[in-house]
Amino acid sequence: MRSKQTSYQRVAIGIDVGGTHIKSAVVNEKGALLHHASLPTQSHKSSELILKNILKSFTYHKKWAEKKKFHIMGVGLGIPGIVSLKGMVHRSPHFPAWIDYPIRDELAKKIAFPILVDNDANMAALGEGWKGAAQKSKHFVLLTLGTGIGGGIVINRKIFRGDSGFAGEIGHLILHKDGYACTCGGQGCLELYASAVGIQKVSPFEAKKLYKLALRGNKKAKKILDAMGENLGAGIASLVNVLDIETILIGGGLSGAWTMFMKGLHRGIRKHTYPTLVNRVKVQRAKLGNQAGVIGGARAILEEQT
Amino acid sequence: MRSKQTSYQRVAIGIDVGGTHIKSAVVNEKGALLHHASLPTQSHKSSELILKNILKSFTYHKKWAEKKKFHIMGVGLGIPGIVSLKGMVHRSPHFPAWIDYPIRDELAKKIAFPILVDNDANMAALGEGWKGAAQKSKHFVLLTLGTGIGGGIVINRKIFRGDSGFAGEIGHLILHKDGYACTCGGQGCLELYASAVGIQKVSPFEAKKLYKLALRGNKKAKKILDAMGENLGAGIASLVNVLDIETILIGGGLSGAWTMFMKGLHRGIRKHTYPTLVNRVKVQRAKLGNQAGVIGGARAILEEQT
Numbered sequence: 245m246r247s248k249q250t251s252y253q254r255v256a257i258g259i260d261v262g263g264t265h266i267k268s269a270v271v272n273e274k275g276a277l278l279h280h281a282s283l284p285t286q287s288h289k290s291s292e293l294i295l296k297n298i299l300k301s302f303t304y305h306k307k308w309a310e311k312k313k314f315h316i317m318g319v320g321l322g323i324p325g326i327v328s329l330k331g332m333v334h335r336s337p338h339f340p341a342w343i344d345y346p347i348r349d350e351l352a353k354k355i356a357f358p359i360l361v362d363n364d365a366n367m368a369a370l371g372e373g374w375k376g377a378a379q380k381s382k383h384f385v386l387l388t389l390g391t392g393i394g395g396g397i398v399i400n401r402k403i404f405r406g407d408s409g410f411a412g413e414i415g416h417l418i419l420h421k422d423g424y425a426c427t428c429g430g431q432g433c434l435e436l437y438a439s440a441v442g443i444q445k446v447s448p449f450e451a452k453k454l455y456k457l458a459l460r461g462n463k464k465a466k467k468i469l470d471a472m473g474e475n476l477g478a479g480i481a482s483l484v485n486v487l488d489i490e491t492i493l494i495g496g497g498l499s500g501a502w503t504m505f506m507k508g509l510h511r512g513i514r515k516h517t518y519p520t521l522v523n524r525v526k527v528q529r530a531k532l533g534n535q536a537g538v539i540g541g542a543r544a545i546l547e548e549q550t
Numbered sequence: 551m552r553s554k555q556t557s558y559q560r561v562a563i564g565i566d567v568g569g570t571h572i573k574s575a576v577v578n579e580k581g582a583l584l585h586h587a588s589l590p591t592q593s594h595k596s597s598e599l600i601l602k603n604i605l606k607s608f609t610y611h612k613k614w615a616e617k618k619k620f621h622i623m624g625v626g627l628g629i630p631g632i633v634s635l636k637g638m639v640h641r642s643p644h645f646p647a648w649i650d651y652p653i654r655d656e657l658a659k660k661i662a663f664p665i666l667v668d669n670d671a672n673m674a675a676l677g678e679g680w681k682g683a684a685q686k687s688k689h690f691v692l693l694t695l696g697t698g699i700g701g702g703i704v705i706n707r708k709i710f711r712g713d714s715g716f717a718g719e720i721g722h723l724i725l726h727k728d729g730y731a732c733t734c735g736g737q738g739c740l741e742l743y744a745s746a747v748g749i750q751k752v753s754p755f756e757a758k759k760l761y762k763l764a765l766r767g768n769k770k771a772k773k774i775l776d777a778m779g780e781n782l783g784a785g786i787a788s789l790v791n792v793l794d795i796e797t798i799l800i801g802g803g804l805s806g807a808w809t810m811f812m813k814g815l816h817r818g819i820r821k822h823t824y825p826t827l828v829n830r831v832k833v834q835r836a837k838l839g840n841q842a843g844v845i846g847g848a849r850a851i852l853e854e855q856t
Contacts, residue, residue, distance in 0.1 A: 326824075326826050334826050335825075335826065382713070383712065383713055395792075397792075397793075399705060399710065404705065404793075405794065406689065406793055406794020406795055406796075407688070407689055407794055407795060407796040407797075407830065408794055408796070408826075408827070408830060409794070410794040410824070410826055410827055411792065411793050411794035411795075412792070412794075413791045413792060413794075413824055414792055416788075416791035416792070416824050417723075417724075417788050417791065417792055418723075418724070418725060418784055418785075418787070418788040418822060419724060419727050420726060420727055420728070421725050421726055421743075421781070421784050421822075422726070428824050428825060429824075429825055430787065430791075430821065430822040430823070430824070431821065431822065433791075475727070478724055478727050479724075481724070481736065482722075482723050482724040482788075483792065485719045485722035485723060485736075485739075486701075486703075486717065486718070486719060486720055486722070486723055486789065486792075487703075487710075487712055487717050488711065488712020488713055488714055488715070488716040488717035488718075488719075489712055489713060489717075490712075490713040490714070491713075515736065515737065516724060516727075516736040516737065517736070518632075518716070518719055518722050518734050518735075518736070519641075519734060519735055520632050520640050520641065520714075520716055521714070521716055524713065524714060
């Protein structure tokens with residue numbers, strides 16, 4: 245992707261904090277990724293170190309952008325977990341030390357630009373709506389399949405955050421009310437049946453290994469991924485019945501196994517979606533891959549500031 | 551409720567088509583119900599007869615309003631079932647003859663005022679948001695408990711209709727993926743476990759009779775209603791986890807049994823709601839009773855026209 249790099253071009257810095265890497269980029273108003281970087285998150289070491297690496301990413305891009313005489317509009321940061329509208333991380337599966345941690349305020353001590361913090365799936369959804377698979381959709385839902393299931397809900401082209409900023413926990417839709425106990429304290433949540441966590445409940449292998457086995461034709465592995473697909477399809481049906489949002493994007497690490505679960509997924513959707521809606525549902529793979537988060541992070545700033 | 555009845559006051563006619571009665575009213579811009587009526591629906595006779603009774607209700611109010619020299623802004627009509635944005639009834643449990651029935655166009659042949667048609671739960675939600683229990687809520691969900699479970703979702707003080715106008719089928723959230731077969735073609739839908747239909751699956755008595763037995767202290771009846779409450783609570787939790795909408799109203803005929811199921815309902819919510827959200831959920835009874843639909847119907851017109 246190329247862009248005119250005239251002086252005073254307006255850009256934003258998107259930062260996507262993942263379990264293993266902090267991805268970051270400078271993105272212009274057209275959505276072109278001008279400069280990017282990736283640092284290990286090192287979350288197992290300390291939360292100060294994560295913060296340090298976030299700041300390092302920021303400084304690296306800031307210097308570059310200033311040299312180019314770009315005008316930096318701000319920093320948009322995506323974090324996995326429950327993030328409030330005020331930039332507070334309430335809880336995060338990857339960073340258990342961050343409980344009610346005011347990450348925006350902490351960063352603001354060192355960063356003299358506007359900072360927006362949101363859930364990583366929300367940022368990825370913003371990216372997909374802007375430059376990815378949902379550019380034409382007024383409403384859509386992005387499901388991120390990985391260890392668990394995250395989600396971003398876009399209504400009228402805006403992230404829908406709900407009353408306190410926590411909307412989108414699609415992994416915690418109920419699929420089996422009396423099913424497995426969930427780490428959230430609930431029971432029978434969708435992600436226990438349709439994510440890597442779910443795969444580990446029914447398979448001796450990890451999701452990655454299982455996918456490889458399935459690719460090689462292993463029948464049991466194929467069956468497990470197919471069943472996971474059906475469960476996911478049922479969850480999507482449940483969501484569609486309530487919201488009548490017909491564009492569903494699937495992203496996240498596990499979405500790479502798409503070919504192995506999409507048949508089951510469509511079966512689940514057909515079986516559980518309300519008849520008037522069933523033929524309207526369009527499930528697609530997200531398009532921006534692991535760039536969705538940084539592009540969306542930048543977008544959050546650029547749409548706020550313009 | 552009183553209102554100044556000056557000349558040229560602007561009013562709308564709200565009509566709520568139920569399974570047994572067509573309720574209708576003239577409502578002014580302040581939400582005051584100035585004139586009302588109720589006619590039997592006679593849906594078992596013919597769909598022409600229903601249409602005739604809708605027109606009869608309209609004419610009755612029109613004459614009255616014209617005599618008062620009120621300015622009629624239009625007619626807002628609530629219908630139980632799947633109603634499109636264009637005023638087409640796709641299917642309706644109470645009126646099985648109406649399949650893809652263009653009710654707005656049919657009425658427009660006889661009514662020379664703007665006509666808005668929507669699902670009855672959406673109209674009731676509009677009413678509750680305007681004059682009822684959700685006046686202070688930016689977002690809320692109204693669940694109507696009756697034979698099945700309907701719903702209206704309000705986002706940013708507007709009915710959220712989704713892509714095709716069908717949003718709100720909360721009765722078809724999945725509660726038990728492999729549970730009972732549903733009339734919708736799906737399986738394990740919430741309404742099979744938490745409405746009159748659900749009660750009939752586990753009780754020899756109808757919902758009304760069961761409620762009376764429970765009031766008289768019958769242990770089995772109390773247990774059934776309590777379990778229904780827990781199921782409903784789990785469904786609400788599922789919804790809240792995804793949408794982070796924290797104000798939930800319960801209306802509809804079965805909501806009269808509130809005292810018998812609310813303990814179970816709160817138990818279901820506590821058990822299944824995401825920890826960050828659980829203490830934020832506020833479940834309340836709808837306030838306008840069976841006037842919600844006509845007040846909301848009028849509101850749909852008045853907010854459109856002003």
